[in-house]
Amino acid sequence: GAVVSQHPSWVICKSGTSVKIECRSLDFQATTMFWYRQFPKQSLMLMATSNEGSKATYEQGVEKDKFLINHASLTLSTLTVTSAHPEDSSFYICSAGGGWGNIQYFGAGTRLSVL
Amino acid sequence: ELKVEQNPLFLSMQEGKNYTIYCNYSTTSDRLYWYRQDPGKSLESLFVLLSNGAVKQEGRLMASLDTKARLSTLHITAAVHDLSATYFCAVDMLMNRDDKIIFGKGTRLHILP
Numbered sequence: 001g002a003v004v005s006q007h008p009s010w011v012i013c014k015s016g017t018s019v020k021i022e023c024r025s026l027d028f029q030a031t032t033m034f035w036y037r038q039f040p041k042q043s044l045m046l047m048a049t050s051n052e053g054s055k056a057t058y059e060q061g062v063e064k065d066k067f068l069i070n071h072a073s074l075t076l077s078t079l080t081v082t083s084a085h086p087e088d089s090s091f092y093i094c095s096a097g098g099g100w101g102n103i104q105y106f107g108a109g110t111r112l113s114v115l
Numbered sequence: 116e117l118k119v120e121q122n123p124l125f126l127s128m129q130e131g132k133n134y135t136i137y138c139n140y141s142t143t144s145d146r147l148y149w150y151r152q153d154p155g156k157s158l159e160s161l162f163v164l165l166s167n168g169a170v171k172q173e174g175r176l177m178a179s180l181d182t183k184a185r186l187s188t189l190h191i192t193a194a195v196h197d198l199s200a201t202y203f204c205a206v207d208m209l210m211n212r213d214d215k216i217i218f219g220k221g222t223r224l225h226i227l228p
Contacts, residue, residue: 006157034215041223042220042221043203043218043219043220043221044158044203044218046215046217049215093157093158103146103160103163104216105160106150106157106158106160107157108156108157109156109157111155
């Protein structure tokens with residue numbers, strides 16, 4: 001199957017700082033990438049859909065100014081959590097589509113802890 | 116609005132037993148997915164079901180899809196401890212050119228040795 005690399009896998013930061021998470025499709029071009037957030041023992045919640053070369057589409061209730069998404073190329077999307085606060089602590093997972101049959105392939109996830 | 120409901124949400128079972136996880140969804144869809152998630156890990160793709168009557172099997176897991184009933188099942192045969200994990204079903208939701216998928220709440224499966 002296709003490979004999606006997500007980095008970093010784990011990050012701890014102080015409240016008020018910004019954190020950038022990268023999502024790369026390694027062996028295919030991803031026209032669409034998705035960003036999810038998952039709280040402990042809960043399901044994945046779609047935050048936003050990003051399409052290469054255009055603005056991301058955010059789900060209802062997700063602050064676009066807080067969660068900045070950039071999809072500048074067909075192999076890279078980034079999620080920047082700006083001015084992070086403890087309530088932003090969560091597991092963030094990206095996925096990339098556009099591969100064979102548009103099936104989504106998931107990254108390994110990033111665990112964010114905001115102190 | 117597409118809704119995906121899984122049941123049960125939690126299942127504790129003995130090794131060697133059989134059981135089924137159910138996934139109902141509310142509107143027509145193109146694809147249904149089953150994923151496995153181990154604690155602290157991301158999602159592992161198990162099955163993709165594309166058409167009515169589709170059945171796929173991998174080891175002790177078998178997934179099926181009934182698009183008329185909007186129901187998918189994940190059947191576990193002779194469970195072993197290694198299958199303990201959270202299992203998610205997800206349904207494709209084509210919107211414009213996007214390919215959003217909507218997840219169920221997950222079934223936490225705990226298999227007792």
